Amino acid sequence: MSAPSFGGASRDGYGKGLLRIAEDPRVVVLEADLGKSTKSCHFRNEYPERTVSLGIAEQNMMLVAAGMASSGKIPFASTFAIFTERAFEQVRNGIARPGLPVHICGSHGGIHTGTDGSSAQSIEDLAVYRTIPKMTVIHPCDDISAEELTAQLIDLNGPSYMRTARNKVPRMYEDGSNLKIGSGSVLREGGDLAIISCGVMVGVAISAAETLSNEGISSTVVDMHTIKPLDVGLIAELSESCGAFVTAEDHSVIGGLGGALAEWLSTNTSTPLEMVGVTDSFGQSGSSSELMDLMGLNEAGICEAARRAISRK
Amino acid sequence: MVKQKTSLKTINSPDAPLLHMGDGAEVDVSELEEMARRCRVDIVSMTHAAKSGHPGGSLSAVDCMVALYGTCLRFDTSNPDWEDRDRFIMSKGHASPAMYSVLHQIGVLDDNDIKGFRTLGSVCQGHVDMNWTKGVDFSAGSLGMGLSFGLGCALSAKMDSSDRRIWVMLGDGETQEGQIWEAAMAANYHNATNLKVIVDRNRIQNDDFMEVQMEIGDIGEKFRSFGWTVKEVDGHDMSSLIDVVDWANNEDEGPVAIVANTIKGNGVSFMENNPSFHGKAPDDEELRIALEELS
Numbered sequence: 001m002s003a004p005s006f007g008g009a010s011r012d013g014y015g016k017g018l019l020r021i022a023e024d025p026r027v028v029v030l031e032a033d034l035g036k037s038t039k040s041c042h043f044r045n046e047y048p049e050r051t052v053s054l055g056i057a058e059q060n061m062m063l064v065a066a067g068m069a070s071s072g073k074i075p076f077a078s079t080f081a082i083f084t085e086r087a088f089e090q091v092r093n094g095i096a097r098p099g100l101p102v103h104i105c106g107s108h109g110g111i112h113t114g115t116d117g118s119s120a121q122s123i124e125d126l127a128v129y130r131t132i133p134k135m136t137v138i139h140p141c142d143d144i145s146a147e148e149l150t151a152q153l154i155d156l157n158g159p160s161y162m163r164t165a166r167n168k169v170p171r172m173y174e175d176g177s178n179l180k181i182g183s184g185s186v187l188r189e190g191g192d193l194a195i196i197s198c199g200v201m202v203g204v205a206i207s208a209a210e211t212l213s214n215e216g217i218s219s220t221v222v223d224m225h226t227i228k229p230l231d232v233g234l235i236a237e238l239s240e241s242c243g244a245f246v247t248a249e250d251h252s253v254i255g256g257l258g259g260a261l262a263e264w265l266s267t268n269t270s271t272p273l274e275m276v277g278v279t280d281s282f283g284q285s286g287s288s289s290e291l292m293d294l295m296g297l298n299e300a301g302i303c304e305a306a307r308r309a310i311s312r313k
Numbered sequence: 314m315v316k317q318k319t320s321l322k323t324i325n326s327p328d329a330p331l332l333h334m335g336d337g338a339e340v341d342v343s344e345l346e347e348m349a350r351r352c353r354v355d356i357v358s359m360t361h362a363a364k365s366g367h368p369g370g371s372l373s374a375v376d377c378m379v380a381l382y383g384t385c386l387r388f389d390t391s392n393p394d395w396e397d398r399d400r401f402i403m404s405k406g407h408a409s410p411a412m413y414s415v416l417h418q419i420g421v422l423d424d425n426d427i428k429g430f431r432t433l434g435s436v437c438q439g440h441v442d443m444n445w446t447k448g449v450d451f452s453a454g455s456l457g458m459g460l461s462f463g464l465g466c467a468l469s470a471k472m473d474s475s476d477r478r479i480w481v482m483l484g485d486g487e488t489q490e491g492q493i494w495e496a497a498m499a500a501n502y503h504n505a506t507n508l509k510v511i512v513d514r515n516r517i518q519n520d521d522f523m524e525v526q527m528e529i530g531d532i533g534e535k536f537r538s539f540g541w542t543v544k545e546v547d548g549h550d551m552s553s554l555i556d557v558v559d560w561a562n563n564e565d566e567g568p569v570a571i572v573a574n575t576i577k578g579n580g581v582s583f584m585e586n587n588p589s590f591h592g593k594a595p596d597d598e599e600l601r602i603a604l605e606e607l608s
Contacts, residue, residue, distance in 0.1 A: 028469075050472065052503070054495075055495075057492075059492040060464075060492055060496050064499070066461075067463060067464060067466040068465040068468060069465075070450070070462070070465070070466060071466050071473075072473075075465075090461075093454065093455045094455070094458050094461075094462065098442075098443055
């Protein structure tokens, strides 16, 4: 793989993705006073007649989206990840239960959000939305994949939650890369270990795999951008070929990507799994890199987990 | 559009054409009162059969619904999914017996459908559900959400240049939910002239009278303060109800709310103004008395 370039943040990809599908008149965008942050503002600028401002009122926004979906629209509703959670029951009862194709985007997910502090750092969103029947849960790693996956949502006949990140990270993809909702992307192949990652941790996983290769450990790295439905076919293959897993996510180790893998592995295999993520604690203010180091969401954390996983083979 | 006279014989037939065309059709008040009586029989019978359900708030809401379905709601009984139908959003979803009784009386649901109320696999779920029941436009059960959903339907209709109206039935208890007022604010801001609310003001909620639990005060004034046009009405006077839904149907200055002053359990003496029949079904003896009173 060539040296990664720094592109936009995944939230920028969401904004571009909306523009890409804007020709479809069914697409409508809903905002809760954070369009400039989630990047739905670009759609608003081009298509104000199909953009609905709901003010700082997330519960209302979710049900307005549901009503629009019931009337043939394809609504994209965004706010900060943490504030979508304020309307969790609205999403559960008003959107997912009737199976309406409302696409929720929660930006500024994870500790990586940084200086805003713990109130803004959603570390449980992937877990809570994963528990809702019919929901697709997506967390892209860079702007290019976020744009592509956002564009694919238009064909998803059901509700979804996509978490995007605030800050720029190294690009993992080039324009035109082959990505598909529900299929994990293998970014690097190796036979000793599989690192299953999502979001801002994908780039960290690639770096960790490079370090591990210097120790003679050959790693597969997967961008598991779709947390639900989990690509269990790929997990089953890697369980056979690698025999050990590490998950890496900027999210609680309870119920997120690691939790999803643990659920499947524990009922289907005895393959060891080590999880890198937020260990049941809240963050604080600081730079992204300071916070990720503080919480062990870094290359060293993944390498240590990799050694533990391999030792348990 | 040609004015038509409501006929229960017609609207209770499965092959009935478009019910009403929203043009202030000539209406025989006594026929709608008779339809409401039949709905009440359905409500007490289906809750009795299910040994559960919410008769009180169904009996308070049902006259408003009959006035609406019997006059201006544009709805095709032979094609409940008609895209340009008016929407009826039953936000107080526990009053599902009222919804099912109306759909039964207009021929969308049959006798067996309502007999199955609250049983496994029944199209008549405990709370109204758009995925289970023909003619139901919203999946309710969690209070405070229907007005927002209705606003979404209303904004979509405007985007599509459709003149369909969106009617939302709210309970007065559920106006305690903050989301109702988020939606009230947004409806006026977005000039949702096609959004029509009926508040079933029966003054009783699950645990007790609202004045004991959480009295909200003048609901109409609160809607007015958000820019809505509001009228109050006796929610059990069919003639007044027909007039007020006709007014609301044609009012296009902004969103409108009708505050219908009702009596919880209306029509069955021992249920009237009795908080215990919010969520309790009549037993055998109570059913016998209720049917006698409704005969």
